[in-house]
Amino acid sequence: MKRxxxxxxxxxxxLSLNAQAVAAEGGxxxxxxxxKAIIDAQPMxxxxxxxxxxxxxxxxxxxxxxxxxxxxxxxxxENFIKxxxxxxxxxxxxxxxxxxxxxxxxxxxEAMADYFAAQKAEEWTRPDFKGAHE
Amino acid sequence: MxxxxxxxxxxxxxxxxxxxxxSEHGHAAAKVEPWTLQHWDETAAAMPKGDAMxxxxxxxxxxxxxCHGENGVAPxxxxxxxxxxxxxxxYKTLLDYRSGxxxxxxxxxxxMIAATQPMSNQHMADLAAFxxxxxxxxPAAMASVDPQIDRLVRKGDASRMITPCASCxxxxxxxNEVTPALAGQTAHYFVRTMHAYKNGHRxxxxxxxxxxxxxxxxxxxxxxxAQYYASLNRKP
Amino acid sequence: xxxxxxxxxxxxxxxSAVATSGLxxxxxxxxxxxxxxxxxxxxxxxxxxxxxxxxxxNADVKITMIEPHPQYTFCPGSNEILSGHETLENxxxxxxxxxxRFNVDVIQDVAxxxxxxxxxxxxxxxxxxxxxxxxxxxxxxxxxxxxxxYSAELAEGDFPHAWKAGPQTAKLKQQIDSMPQGGVLLISxxxxxxxxxxxxxxxxxxxxxxxxxxxxxxxxxxxxSKDNYVFQNHFEHYWKQNHQFGQEGSRIExxxxxxxxxxxxxxxxxxxxxxxxGEQIKADVINIIPEEKAGRFAIENGLALGSNxxxxxxxTFASKVHPDVYVIGDMVxxxxxxxxxxxxxxAKVVAAAINDLLAGRxxxxxxxxxxxxxxxxxxxxxxxxxxxxxxxxxxxKGFSTQVRTSAITDNxxxxxxxAEVAKNWQRTFRKDMFS
Numbered sequence: 001m002k003r004x005x006x007x008x009x010x011x012x013x014x015l016s017l018n019a020q021a022v023a024a025e026g027g028x029x030x031x032x033x034x035x036k037a038i039i040d041a042q043p044m045x046x047x048x049x050x051x052x053x054x055x056x057x058x059x060x061x062x063x064x065x066x067x068x069x070x071x072x073x074x075x076x077x078e079n080f081i082k083x084x085x086x087x088x089x090x091x092x093x094x095x096x097x098x099x100x101x102x103x104x105x106x107x108x109x110e111a112m113a114d115y116f117a118a119q120k121a122e123e124w125t126r127p128d129f130k131g132a133h134e
Numbered sequence: 135m136x137x138x139x140x141x142x143x144x145x146x147x148x149x150x151x152x153x154x155x156x157s158e159h160g161h162a163a164a165k166v167e168p169w170t171l172q173h174w175d176e177t178a179a180a181m182p183k184g185d186a187m188x189x190x191x192x193x194x195x196x197x198x199x200x201c202h203g204e205n206g207v208a209p210x211x212x213x214x215x216x217x218x219x220x221x222x223x224x225y226k227t228l229l230d231y232r233s234g235x236x237x238x239x240x241x242x243x244x245x246m247i248a249a250t251q252p253m254s255n256q257h258m259a260d261l262a263a264f265x266x267x268x269x270x271x272x273p274a275a276m277a278s279v280d281p282q283i284d285r286l287v288r289k290g291d292a293s294r295m296i297t298p299c300a301s302c303x304x305x306x307x308x309x310n311e312v313t314p315a316l317a318g319q320t321a322h323y324f325v326r327t328m329h330a331y332k333n334g335h336r337x338x339x340x341x342x343x344x345x346x347x348x349x350x351x352x353x354x355x356x357x358x359x360a361q362y363y364a365s366l367n368r369k370p
Numbered sequence: 371x372x373x374x375x376x377x378x379x380x381x382x383x384x385x386s387a388v389a390t391s392g393l394x395x396x397x398x399x400x401x402x403x404x405x406x407x408x409x410x411x412x413x414x415x416x417x418x419x420x421x422x423x424x425x426x427x428n429a430d431v432k433i434t435m436i437e438p439h440p441q442y443t444f445c446p447g448s449n450e451i452l453s454g455h456e457t458l459e460n461x462x463x464x465x466x467x468x469x470x471r472f473n474v475d476v477i478q479d480v481a482x483x484x485x486x487x488x489x490x491x492x493x494x495x496x497x498x499x500x501x502x503x504x505x506x507x508x509x510x511x512x513x514x515x516x517x518x519x520y521s522a523e524l525a526e527g528d529f530p531h532a533w534k535a536g537p538q539t540a541k542l543k544q545q546i547d548s549m550p551q552g553g554v555l556l557i558s559x560x561x562x563x564x565x566x567x568x569x570x571x572x573x574x575x576x577x578x579x580x581x582x583x584x585x586x587x588x589x590x591x592x593x594x595s596k597d598n599y600v601f602q603n604h605f606e607h608y609w610k611q612n613h614q615f616g617q618e619g620s621r622i623e624x625x626x627x628x629x630x631x632x633x634x635x636x637x638x639x640x641x642x643x644x645x646x647x648g649e650q651i652k653a654d655v656i657n658i659i660p661e662e663k664a665g666r667f668a669i670e671n672g673l674a675l676g677s678n679x680x681x682x683x684x685x686t687f688a689s690k691v692h693p694d695v696y697v698i699g700d701m702v703x704x705x706x707x708x709x710x711x712x713x714x715x716x717a718k719v720v721a722a723a724i725n726d727l728l729a730g731r732x733x734x735x736x737x738x739x740x741x742x743x744x745x746x747x748x749x750x751x752x753x754x755x756x757x758x759x760x761x762x763x764x765x766x767k768g769f770s771t772q773v774r775t776s777a778i779t780d781n782x783x784x785x786x787x788x789a790e791v792a793k794n795w796q797r798t799f800r801k802d803m804f805s
Contacts, residue, residue: 067798095791
């Protein structure tokens with residue numbers, strides 16, 4: 001009984017915390033089915049549209065080579081896909097990537113992998129930087 | 135060799151403060167004394183016996199895996215591969231991050247400095263044992279080696295007082311005690327490290343044992359050495 | 371940006387405007403008719419991101435940015451100025467790289483009026499500037515009327531809100547540093563929505579950590595106009611461990627709205643605030659974070675359609691007023707938090723949409739994230755990841771929300787590395803738009 005009560009309280013606590021977070025973000029909690037319906041109803045965002053969301057941490061075009069965060073520009077496609085799928089599956093502890101990756105579909109991960117694989121693996125702030133391979 | 139003897143004499147007896155912490159921003163980083171050969175010998179002798187199993191757990195739970203890869207083979211280029219490197223090198227590197235002696239600036243070392251703060255010497259020895267046990271995959275067959283680079287590696291360049299890389303790092307880049315293995319290392323990380331030594335951003339080597347050889351290397355030579363070691367098979 | 375005072379304008383334009391306006395005027399005439407001219411109002415995170423990503427997408431368009439200030443100071447990181455871990459100088463960037471490398475014509479001027487049908491935006495000093503596409507990103511303005519007796523003038527004086535990094539941040543730091551031993555800092559946290567939801571608590575946390583060393587008997591009183599806030603579990607966890615939160619003698623006290631936390635009145639002369647419960651509280655330093663609304667430029671040009679925030683077409687962030695005018699950043703009435711991260715990603719959506727439209731293509735599906743970090747201390751970070759997917763409908767303003775926040779953990783590595791990731795992010799983020 002005690003244990004059940006404790007668990008009930010715990011889950012109520014988690015729910016209210018979750019509700020707070022959702023309130024702060026201004027949205028409602030969606031089921032997996034609802035999310036799938038939203039994804040299926042629209043054309044997939046381009047690899048670039050998805051990948052440009054990574055730039056705040058990994059640098060413009062994923063080409064920030066001067067920080068501790070790993071650059072993504074020029075990363076091998078299979079490395080990117082394996083890592084993102086591992087993050088999505090919460091295969092090992094990470095700081096934030098498992099919470100970033102869980103929203104992406106296989107096709108979206110692949111589109112981002114293609115995009116980053118096509119970027120030049122050099123620091124983008126270099127004066128002679130040209131971006132993607134010609 | 136003269137350089138080493140002189141510096142060794144000057145800094146003899148200096149101790150390394152392991153309690154000092156460093157931050158990339160705001161506070162002034164604590165001043166940490168550079169290594170002397172004697173101090174390293176004492177530190178190496180006092181290195182705890184590492185447990186690879188415990189190291190494996192720590193590799194996962196302290197987030198090392200995120201950048202250095204599941205088996206110590208880095209999936210991206212900013213972080214080095216650690217698989218198969220020498221326990222002494224890994225141990226000393228972790229000590230140097232914790233003390234703030236290794237701090238390349240601009241945020242390059244900030245995550246490693248933060249990640250090592252909670253670590254005990256035992257933790258570091260455990261991680262070192264784990265990485266030493268991992269195997270770096272054999273690279274694809276090496277393309278032809280520029281004879282000049284081959285000479286630099288095997289014979290050095292007396293005119294610039296550059297000793298052969300292989301004399302410390304091994305004929306197959308396999309490393310030797312505190313001197314790291316280089317074979318199979320991420321080329322980008324190799325280049326970054328050499329430039330950090332060359333430009334004085336990195337000074338955790340013992341008696342400037344590495345940095346003194348980088349000052350006269352050209353950028354082209356550094357790039358070529360990076361390619362050479364990235365494609366060198368540690369076990370021929 | 372927000373809060374352009376008469377004094378600002380004189381300070382900025384007094385001497386140099388006459389000398390430069392002729393030259394800038396000439397360059398306006400010289401714009402080739404063949405390539406589209408895109409004009410941006412506002413050079414903050416939204417405007418600067420748009421300028422750079424527009425250029426990366428299209429080498430040929432003419433891009434002009436109208437921004438009153440010669441420099442921009444980032445808000446992310448500015449709470450750490452209060453504890454001495456960060457400097458205004460380090461957070462301040464200029465427009466040189468946008469000008470030289472990304473070929474953006476940055477005009478130091480104030481945009482005043484949009485002529486929608488004539489496709490022109492009027493400025494104080496450079497006259498009318500014609501555009502093919504106009505991107506409006508002026509940020510928010512502060513709304514002082516919720517607290518009787520508070521005003522923009524008081525904020526510029528002895529009651530800095532410091533909710534836009536700059537001189538007010540330095541002033542607030544100086545006030546906190548010179549508090550008497552055992553003094554009280556009062557922070558009034560506003561209702562949603564406002565810029566960077568966890569920042570009032572991050573501010574309290576950094577200041578408390580410093581006071582623990584410099585003024586250990588001092589107190590921080592947070593009067594909240596809300597009943598809960600994002601990362602509340604993290605902040606309370608950290609404060610319990612470090613500041614006796616919830617116990618007698620806690621360094622930080624938090625009063626939610628339902629317990630009378632809403633500040634209604636400021637007596638500036640006596641440094642006393644009045645709350646909804648009628649209580650009067652005196653403090654040594656009073657930091658009232660005002661409510662916000664869309665910037666005056668957006669409101670006066672009708673973009674908010676009579677409300678306080680600006681509605682938009684979700685697929686492209688085109689305004690509801692005219693299809694060639696786009697709206698981004700804190701002023702937009704999107705179901706997203708008002709953060710720089712969101713503003714920069716909205717900017718990328720608009721850059722892609724405009725580039726598609728100029729090429730005669732249908733704009734693609736937008737995708738926006740807010741993967742943000744906050745800190746309770748230099749060694750305690752927390753993360754939130756929010757994903758906003760375009761739904762195609764009008765429900766929830768066109769976007770669905772998926773959100774996760776980081777869990778509280780006993781892993782000693784996690785909190786420290788999260789904090790380092792926060793610092794790393796701040797640096798990379800600044801470079802992503804200004805380098």
